[in-house]
Amino acid sequence: MRYWDEHMECMERGTLQEIQLKRLVETVKRVYTSVPYYRKKMQELGLIPEDVKDLSDLQKLPFTTKQDLRDNYPYGLFAVPLSEIVRIHASSGTTGKPTVVGYTKHDIGIWSEVMARTLVAAGADKHSFVQIAYGYGLFTGGLGVHYGAERIGASVIPISSGNTKRQIQLMVDFGTTLLACTPSYALYLAETMEEMGIDKSQLKLKSGVFGAEPWSENMRKEIESKLNIKAYDIYGLSEIIGPGVAFECEYQCGMHINEDHFLPEIINPETGEVLGEGEYGELVFTTITKEGLPLIRYRTRDITALHYDRCKCGRTLVRMEKVIGRTDDMIIIRGVNVFPSQIESVLLEMGEVEPHYQLIVDRVNNLDVLEVLVEVSERMFSDEVKKLEQLEKKITKAIEDTLGISVKVRLVEPKTIERSEGKAKRVIDKRKI
Amino acid sequence: MYVKQISVFLENKSGRLAEVTSILGKNNIDISALSIADTTDFGILRLIVNKPDLALQVLKENGFTVSATDVIAIAVEDKPGGLAKVLDILYKNDIGIEYMYAFVGKITDEALVILKVENGDYAVNVLKENNVRILSANEVYSL
Ligand SMILES: [Zn+2]
Numbered sequence: 001m002r003y004w005d006e007h008m009e010c011m012e013r014g015t016l017q018e019i020q021l022k023r024l025v026e027t028v029k030r031v032y033t034s035v036p037y038y039r040k041k042m043q044e045l046g047l048i049p050e051d052v053k054d055l056s057d058l059q060k061l062p063f064t065t066k067q068d069l070r071d072n073y074p075y076g077l078f079a080v081p082l083s084e085i086v087r088i089h090a091s092s093g094t095t096g097k098p099t100v101v102g103y104t105k106h107d108i109g110i111w112s113e114v115m116a117r118t119l120v121a122a123g124a125d126k127h128s129f130v131q132i133a134y135g136y137g138l139f140t141g142g143l144g145v146h147y148g149a150e151r152i153g154a155s156v157i158p159i160s161s162g163n164t165k166r167q168i169q170l171m172v173d174f175g176t177t178l179l180a181c182t183p184s185y186a187l188y189l190a191e192t193m194e195e196m197g198i199d200k201s202q203l204k205l206k207s208g209v210f211g212a213e214p215w216s217e218n219m220r221k222e223i224e225s226k227l228n229i230k231a232y233d234i235y236g237l238s239e240i241i242g243p244g245v246a247f248e249c250e251y252q253c254g255m256h257i258n259e260d261h262f263l264p265e266i267i268n269p270e271t272g273e274v275l276g277e278g279e280y281g282e283l284v285f286t287t288i289t290k291e292g293l294p295l296i297r298y299r300t301r302d303i304t305a306l307h308y309d310r311c312k313c314g315r316t317l318v319r320m321e322k323v324i325g326r327t328d329d330m331i332i333i334r335g336v337n338v339f340p341s342q343i344e345s346v347l348l349e350m351g352e353v354e355p356h357y358q359l360i361v362d363r364v365n366n367l368d369v370l371e372v373l374v375e376v377s378e379r380m381f382s383d384e385v386k387k388l389e390q391l392e393k394k395i396t397k398a399i400e401d402t403l404g405i406s407v408k409v410r411l412v413e414p415k416t417i418e419r420s421e422g423k424a425k426r427v428i429d430k431r432k433i
Numbered sequence: 434m435y436v437k438q439i440s441v442f443l444e445n446k447s448g449r450l451a452e453v454t455s456i457l458g459k460n461n462i463d464i465s466a467l468s469i470a471d472t473t474d475f476g477i478l479r480l481i482v483n484k485p486d487l488a489l490q491v492l493k494e495n496g497f498t499v500s501a502t503d504v505i506a507i508a509v510e511d512k513p514g515g516l517a518k519v520l521d522i523l524y525k526n527d528i529g530i531e532y533m534y535a536f537v538g539k540i541t542d543e544a545l546v547i548l549k550v551e552n553g554d555y556a557v558n559v560l561k562e563n564n565v566r567i568l569s570a571n572e573v574y575s576l
Binding site: 376377378381382383384385386388389392410411412413414415416 | 449
């Protein structure tokens with residue numbers, strides 16, 4: 001089984017666009033009639049649903065932000081009577097009120113479908129044993145993957161997160177073939193396996209779908225070699241539906257967005273202007289089939305780029321690149337957008353598994369300067385000055401090649417970079433603008 | 434034939450060297466030779482101590498980036514031209530020196546020098562053939 005829904009996944013673009021337009025028009029009508037918030041926003045812009053006649057008319061519609069969801073907490077943006085809502089999920093709300101999302105029975109069906117596509121693309125079928133080590137509960141990860149796995153008829157092992165040694169034992173005993181969890185947990189499982197003296201040859205594991213946090217190509221290689229599997233990246237956010245918004249195929253060249261359900265755009269995060277194919281900007285989604293909580297032009301804050309050229313797998317669904325950063329931690333240096341994650345991936349490529357670094361931005365003589373502090377680990381350290389200077393130069397060059405601006409790299413002692421709650425503060429902006 | 438040298442990464446800020454020596458002192462570790470190579474941003478402190486393994490451990494525990502390297506300790510005649518003779522032997526045999534530094538002198542008729550060269554084994558042989566006295570690790574640690 002290569003596709004779950006070949007018809008939708010490999011449809012000619014023209015036909016797909018017709019379907020998208022029809023669904024977009026319906027969605028806009030629905031939110032205009034059922035969600036006072038959207039009606040008001042559209043009226044303010046002088047828009048009526050009939051103004052949406054073409055896919056490009058999407059650009060006329062207002063954006064929705066996380067703040068809008070919070071302002072309408074908990075159910076203010078729902079488009080159906082609460083009796084139609086069969087499931088509620090919510091974000092953790094670490095930075096304010098939680099974001100509440102509601103699903104109708106039909107929405108749960110869509111979610112199962114897009115997750116079924118995701119799992120099939122990662123090699124699963126009804127003979128698979130899918131171990132779901134994502135958290136179950138208000139977080140969308142666990143149940144999202146669960147319903148998708150059930151939809152394809154796989155055997156679901158709903159173990160949820162934690163209890164690592166038991167996870168591994170069951171993986172061996174139950175013959176798990178597909179693992180679903182966060183990429184960092186996959187690595188932790190691999191390490192614990194080593195400690196327990198269990199070899200990867202004892203596993204029947206073939207693949208894994210990993211998401212819910214950013215991860216690098218290096219991490220992929222590490223997971224793949226330590227667990228002897230193919231590791232697939234998946235993308236989703238509860239506001240749009242949960243996991244299953246986009247998924248990787250066997251060619252691992254970006255994630256196919258299920259765009260018959262979620263219409264993507266890339267915008268300039270500052271101006272809101274829509275950007276072209278291949279340009280980096282903020283990913284924006286309009287749900288075009290959801291009933292419970294349809295969202296118009298929801299700003300994900302994730303920075304990525306879209307590619308429409310045909311994929312070798314045969315799917316015509318657009319591909320999004322790995323998320324390279326968040327609009328919240330984007331810094332602009334001499335007009336260039338810089339994300340800490342870009343520096344991180346450079347350091348990862350130099351062989352640092354968990355690099356500790358910090359970006360210090362300052363303005364000297366009206367010119368922005370970027371200093372990158374890198375903690376010297378034992379692996380990088382040498383007793384020869386020459387070698388450390390070479391390392392410093394190598395890092396400098398790699399970062400400059402990636403960012404396209406000059407930087408000053410400074411090697412510092414371990415633990416120099418201040419940690420709060422275990423996490424380092426990545427950016428210090430000293431500019432007084 | 435080799436002596437274990439402890440290398441420590443230090444940022445160029447005041448008090449760091451004092452911290453290293455005080456940690457070693459508290460752990461009863463004796464320093465017999467030391468050198469610092471520095472650039473504008475950072476320095477590498479190189480130490481020969483009587484208990485290298487313990488030194489490595491306690492410095493790591495205190496959050497320093499440290500490594501252990503094999504170096505050669507030699508004795509040269511403590512008179513004009515003594516060191517030049519050894520350097521000449523190395524040069525003629527095409528052995529490049531990464532770095533070198535002298536001991537805190539305790540022996541009167543010989544000067545002790547630490548050498549880090551590109552090809553250690555070859556250098557040791559050449560030095561031996563030319564009757565340069567190479568100090569054993571035990572000899573050095575007990576200085
Ligand atoms: Zn593909």
